[in-house]
Amino acid sequence: MLKITKKVEYALIAIRHLQENQDALVSVSDLSASYGIPKEILAKTLQKLASANIVKSYKGPTGGYKASKKIAKTTLNDFFEILEGPTAIMDCYFQDGCDHLNSCNIRTPINKINDSIRNLFNNLTLADISQ
Amino acid sequence: MLKITKKVEYALIAIRHLQENQDALVSVSDLSASYGIPKEILAKTLQKLASANIVKSYKGPTGGYKASKKIAKTTLNDFFEILEGPTAIMDCYFQDGCDHLNSCNIRTPINKINDSIRNLFNNLTLADISQ
DNA sequence: TTTATATACGATTAAATTTGTCGTATATAA
DNA sequence: TTATATACGACAAATTTAATCGTATATAAA
Ligand code: FES
Ligand code: FES
Numbered sequence: 008m009l010k011i012t013k014k015v016e017y018a019l020i021a022i023r024h025l026q027e028n029q030d031a032l033v034s035v036s037d038l039s040a041s042y043g044i045p046k047e048i049l050a051k052t053l054q055k056l057a058s059a060n061i062v063k064s065y066k067g068p069t070g071g072y073k074a075s076k077k078i079a080k081t082t083l084n085d086f087f088e089i090l091e092g093p094t095a096i097m098d099c100y101f102q103d104g105c106d107h108l109n110s111c112n113i114r115t116p117i118n119k120i121n122d123s124i125r126n127l128f129n130n131l132t133l134a135d136i137s138q
Numbered sequence: 139m140l141k142i143t144k145k146v147e148y149a150l151i152a153i154r155h156l157q158e159n160q161d162a163l164v165s166v167s168d169l170s171a172s173y174g175i176p177k178e179i180l181a182k183t184l185q186k187l188a189s190a191n192i193v194k195s196y197k198g199p200t201g202g203y204k205a206s207k208k209i210a211k212t213t214l215n216d217f218f219e220i221l222e223g224p225t226a227i228m229d230c231y232f233q234d235g236c237d238h239l240n241s242c243n244i245r246t247p248i249n250k251i252n253d254s255i256r257n258l259f260n261n262l263t264l265a266d267i268s269q
Numbered sequence: 270t271t272t273a274t275a276t277a278c279g280a281t282t283a284a285a286t287t288t289g290t291c292g293t294a295t296a297t298a299a
Numbered sequence: 300t301t302a303t304a305t306a307c308g309a310c311a312a313a314t315t316t317a318a319t320c321g322t323a324t325a326t327a328a329a
Contacts, residue, residue, distance in 0.1 A: 008218070009227060010140070010227055012287070019247055023244060024243060034303090036303090051307080067303070068301095068304055071305085091139040095140075096142045110172060110173050110174070112151060112158075116150055120267055131251075145317085165276090167274090176318055176319080179317070188276085188277095195276060197327095199274040199328070200328090201325085270329105272328085274325100274326090277325095278322090278324105279321090281321095282318080285317080286316080289310105289312070290309105290311070291311090
């Protein structure tokens with residue numbers, strides 16, 4: 008219930024490390040070894056962050072990842088959605104029909120809760136939660 | 139990721155129904171049939187709400203549940219915690235040791251995010267999200 | 270007093286989601 | 300040419316959530 012995934016947890020760890028070592032080029036193997044994170048999962052996670060320009064990737068030997076300038080300004084909502092898709096406490100929030108078709112009496116509360124959470128995450132940046 | 143459970147969904151449906159029919163005594167069978175919810179799950183869910191005095195229960199034939207006066211003032215956080223235990227995006231929030239022992243670099247961000255969410259839920263009542 | 274129907278509660282099974290692994294391709298510095 | 304890094308997709312294991320089953324207890328009505 009309302010838990011974040013390991014993917015997001017691992018991404019946070021990686022991002023924090025890259026931010027604290029701004030100019031270093033860090034490989035997945037290094038991060039994986041330092042923090043005890045399965046290499047393949049972390050790799051795929053960083054690939055997603057790279058394609059969203061949150062981090063920069065460099066291929067080949069001596070390659071790895073660096074923090075991008077965009078990183079601090081990124082909102083929590085964008086960060087989560089890059090990794091996990093739309094932020095919603097129920098799937099129906101982003102769908103046309105609702106799960107209960109005829110007799111749904113929770114559309115209003117579900118939307119209110121979700122709006123509040125999205126509003127919260129849209130107004131918190133990765134920089135905000137780091138200090 | 140950050141989803142609510144069916145238990146909470148079912149509880150919301152039941153609560154909304156009981157609030158809209160303040161004086162009626164509604165049985166689990168009725169609710170279950172009206173909204174297409176598995177009876178046993180809904181029963182256990184309402185039992186939890188009853189022991190927290192969110193709803194009142196009446197045994198025997200013609201028995202059922204009623205909304206209590208406490209219901210509207212209940213915060214979202216209390217409501218969630220009655221059904222699902224402590225609100226936390228990661229288990230370590232409520233534990234002494236953290237999951238990464240030596241090399242945890244995400245304690246601050248995890249706590250900030252969780253504090254924000256708990257603050258949000260503590261300041262929203264069931265009445266707030268219903269209108 | 271008997272019977273039917275409701276809540277109460279624990280144990281177990283089924284389904285869905287999340288987490289982790291494996292295999293292969295491509296880029297590039299040495 | 301070779302070793303090492305990112306990139307990406309398919310699959311398997313593990314965990315969590317959802318649903319079912321079984322039994323006990325209370326109580327209104329016949
Ligand atoms: S079930 Fe989500 S709005 Fe009806
Ligand atoms: S893992 Fe949660 S605080 Fe370290």
